[in-house]
Amino acid sequence: MYRVNTLALAVACALSSAVSSAVSAQATTNESIEEVNVTVSPLAKPADAVAAPVSVLGGDELRKAAASTLGQTLNSQLGVANAAFGSGVGLPVIRGQSANRVKVLSDNLDTADASNTSSDHAASIEPLLAESIEILRGPATLRYGSGAIGGVVNVIDGRIPTAVPEQMDGAVEMRHDTANSQDAGVFRLQGGAGNLAWYLDGVYRENGNTRIPGLAIHAHEDHEEHAVVEQHEEAFNTDGFVGNTSARAKSGSAGLSWVTESGFAGLSVNRLENNYGIPLGTHVHHEDEGDEHTLEEGHDEHEEHGAEPVRIDLAQTRYDLKGEHRFNSEYWDKVSFRLGHNNYEHVELEGHDGHFHEGTRFTNDAWESRVEVTHDAGGEWRGAYGLQLSRKDFAAIGEEAFIRPSITDSIGAFSMKEREWGNWHLDLGARLENVTIDPEYGSDRDFNLVALSGALQYFLAEHQHLSVGLTSAERAPVAEELFADGAHLAESRYLIGDANLDKENSVNLELGYHHHNQDASGWHAAKVEANVFYNRIGDYIYAANTGLEDEESEFAIYGYQNRDATFYGAEASVQFPLASGLSLTLFGDSVRASFDNRIPGQSTSVPRLPPLRYGFALGGDYANWNWQWRNTHATAQQRPGAFEETTDAYTRMDLTAQYNFKLAGNDAVVFANARNLLDEEIRNATSLLRDFAPEAGRSIEAGVRLHF
Template sequence: MFSEKYRVNTLALAIACALSSVVSSATSAQTADNKADNKKETLEEINVTVSPLAKPADAVAAPVSVLNGDELRKSAAATLGQTLNSQLGVANASFGGGVGLPVIRGQSANRVKVLNDNLDVADASNTSSDHAASIEPLLANSIEILRGPAALRYGSGAIGGVVNVIDGRIPARVPEQIEGALEMRHDTANSQDAGVFRVQGGAGNLAWYLDGVYRDNGNTQIPGLAIREHQEHDHEEELGGEEEHHEDEFNSNGYVGNTSARAKSGSAGLSWVTESGFIGLSVNRLENNYGIPLGAHEHHEEEELGQEEDHEEEEHGEEAVRIDLAQTRYDLKGEHDFGDDYWDKLSFRVGHNDYEHVEIEHGEPGTRFTNKAWESRIELTHDAGGEWRGAYGLQLSRKDFAAIGDEAFIRPSVTDSVGAFTMKEREWGNWHLDLGARLETVSVNPEYGSDKDFDLVGLSGALQYFLAEHQHLSLGLTSVERAPVAEELFADGAHLAESRYIIGDENLDKENSLNLELGYHHHNKEASGWHAAKVEANVFYNRIADYIYAANTGGVDPESEFDIYRYQNRDATFYGAEASVQFPLSDALSLTLFGDSVRASFDDRIAGESSDVPRLPPLRYGFALGGDYDNWNWQWRTAHALAQTKPGAFEEATDAYTRMDLTAQYNVKLAGNDAVLFANARNLLDEDIRNATSLLRDYAPEAGRSIEAGVRFHF
């Protein structure tokens, strides 16, 4: 029997379905005269790049969200996970203020592919939870989130979803005049100052682009103690135990120690543009230095030394463990439009990423992680005059990964992959059919030991039925496989920043994911009044055979005193739902109700062990009330997350919380140019928020009440 809190999810879905029925009836009743008298300006549809067939997000069978324009500018933060945390079905796997990775429907790391304009970012963020994604959200033009398997087009690393960050580094058009933007913002959550600029121009067939960003912040401010006190510690305090005394000395009140960060990034791009396409290249340099919150690793050292010097070091804010990241990325991109009755477009992408970061331990260089990666993809699309449309693609990649140093817990390795795919679609009447297939081979070659080779097959099918022009039902079935990656196979050692001793398994089998999805979508951008209500509801069921995860064994490594985590295969089932309904209360006011939930458990039941998949986000629901007037708009958003009482074996539960945010912006003219004044008030209730998805939830809560304000110029 379901518990009461999971009935909330069922109730939310029932409400969403009932509301969608009302919208369906209202839409069917709308006459041609209503459409002709519609006074709203028709918004230009933007095709999402996660579909090679040039389709808007509303028409894609899989659930796709697009964050762009003012909405992106309001949400943009220092990390990708924090930027996307308010999106349906997406959570943030934070690791202090410097790291935030997206979790999609409970999937993260090697199951969620983070892309930079359709190519893998190729950093080290999937090897460890303390490694930041080498993406600057403040420079993004748009961010596309595909919830659910996207492995057919992007490879086995996208078995759980895709986050595609689109920028303008390689121009696809020649601007008529120089245009650009400049933004400055300050955030009281961590005294962050950030500045961003972008400018582009061109002449004749030549287009150019430049951008840059700089961020500098101090420690994250929180409403209480950084380290969460546990019942066993409270008991020790009553008995006058020495262990609690040490934790009191180490703990910080009102801030999370060692969470300052400094980052800068710059890009330049150049393109040759013709009537039939373009070819261009870009180069980007990113440098990011951020601290790892003072957590269990520092606590262990204090217990061993028992010296006042360590306490003074923490009080004076000196660095314990920091990440010094540097990356240089080169990209080549081109498109050619055939102008043919059958063949549509040929596009190609080539990217090379030279990535490294050093873990600085008490001011001294420690373990160095490097990843020199190449990836290329080519796609050819066709349109057979209204019958079958489709795409053929080929993807090649090589990753040369190494960890060097005393705490190098992953064996150096080279991973090669080759994948070929095809995607087809056809329409007849009110029906729309999507089919896809992919063959891929992955080879992981360690510096020493046996090579590991995997042959992967992916198949997908989706059927849509359009109840009306702007609403449809969809049913999708996907079967995809994922090969284990180097850290899952070859890890063996202590990782100081994570405070874990990690053990891989060279005999891991590949994963096989069978995903079933049912969805409903309604969105008529051209309508007015209640006909413009936007409804999205999805339920999903995902059974993963030989699911690979790092299991907390409950044991402790005697030398490092870190908990031991061991990678293993275990069958698991994920299921959940997402729903969002946006009502236009008037021409200027709208109300949105939303909720999402995911549950996951292992199929086998082992006596004395938890059957819950660890570190899942809890059920979340809430509302957003927004107003859009002549020169200004605002939104008040409140989300409530339930307690996560099923955290997995030897993991800590998290408490429920309510997060309230308020954003506002005002459009003005400054020096003859368009400008936007904006302010974002976050966590207005000053809640103690600890993410269930975070390994550091006991040591680094989310920021407390804060205000971010700034100005953005357009020219």
């Protein structure tokens, strides 16, 4: 049952051994490239030195990958997949974990939206405004709480300045994407004088329906239990596009800081409005199934019989405070403070006869605060202590509200320590947390959680190390897992929670190899990352497809339950520098998961896991321009879970290019991204809508960016 995925391990081992001789010695250069510390570590460490696998997407790489959703932006990162719900929603899946096990942060604080309550709820993050995105794979509960048992995605936005710019500067960008006729514009402006620094940004994007090769709804005629999908295909389908996937969003932020030699204190406010459609087919009412329609793009599907579209109208206002004080002490380093308040709501708009009326309204009034103090005595140990408090007042109101209102309070304290001796580096951590969930009616639940971690690194050379890590963590069930009871129209599922769910307990073992010497040249500059992980989760919480149907809504019934599960896999990449500015990257990742106990009539496969992926990228980097050709093959997912459908294999080919030039003395960039050049039908195994909304077909995105 616990057999390791041999192909994934072979990829990891092959990539590591392929460069072992090339990186056994270290080269030095006269110039040094500054290393940027990642914020996911409170101890000011560069990503290359963090024991847990960390990826940082920033600069030109982020600008190339940036899309309208967070999941789509990160889909090409090692160990990260996209749980799409049409073009308006894309949530990150890390090593097969998503939703309540992946913590999405806005500058180290929870986004506090409703994206973890349902797969049709978008994250309140605009990737086009991000300065960088940090992805921490594996358990990260020590610093961020029980919701980070699968990993962390930290979006750094720079809304609160930490330093006063020498002069006012900014950037503006315009882009167009043929995949859905999307137009997007972004601006960023910052400046200051004396001790005062300020910041402004904004984004506006609008798109139509997503273009695809072939039909949107894919029926599995060989599975009688999925007759609903077949009926939907007969009742309504779209050819060449996914109906009701248009979207419009706008966001703006302002920040202000007072900066001194010993630290800073600042605040920011952000307003986000996002209106997007839920793909047609998931919510067709059965009484209209006698009307058969296959629409061509350009028709107004809202006026057609047999389809009642659903849209999400999302709005949030977020306020943040951030401060830091550096001590003039031989022991204490600094103290940092964060406070965030998010007033979030979205309404499910239900269409009928070309008009929309309000359905279920979701609200989340949330606070979170964090205080951290770090120390470095200049001796054996350095470390951090932290305290985190949060409150979420969540409610779903309406005739089809499937979650009862509740208040979730959390308090957690943690400590992280590290020390070095010789070529060895040791990281230790511990966290205690209490989570209380108090529903509007019914008994509350109280959970005491403990997390412990340890990681040991051995540096073969300055830029090359082996690591082994062991983490034990616990996660409390959230409100929807405990108290859901009702039909969710947008998902076409009837969800039933279990108020007696136990907390999850995870034990994760990680082995890794890392080499990255950006100061070197030739083969010594090869960048290698390989990780193998094994994660045993007791009382794993998931929504099981029961195979039954609710008589009133005619939706499939999903019930939350505890079931022991084991996740294991590997991920690896190696980038070889070639002659004439060329480079070749080989990459692959895989995760397998199964339930430890057998239940009659239930599959032992954990549902909606990403398949094995592998591929290569060939790129060129020259004085004024660069390009990359990326080819990714995803195998078929033959273990979809109980009453779920398999997905076919696909090969995705992408090509990106950009040219840098001067415009009136300012830096400017023209870029173009050609995606899915083979026009493959791509249905993501991680998506609940894989049978209704495939990924976009062949498309080109082009734009211009000006820095001033």
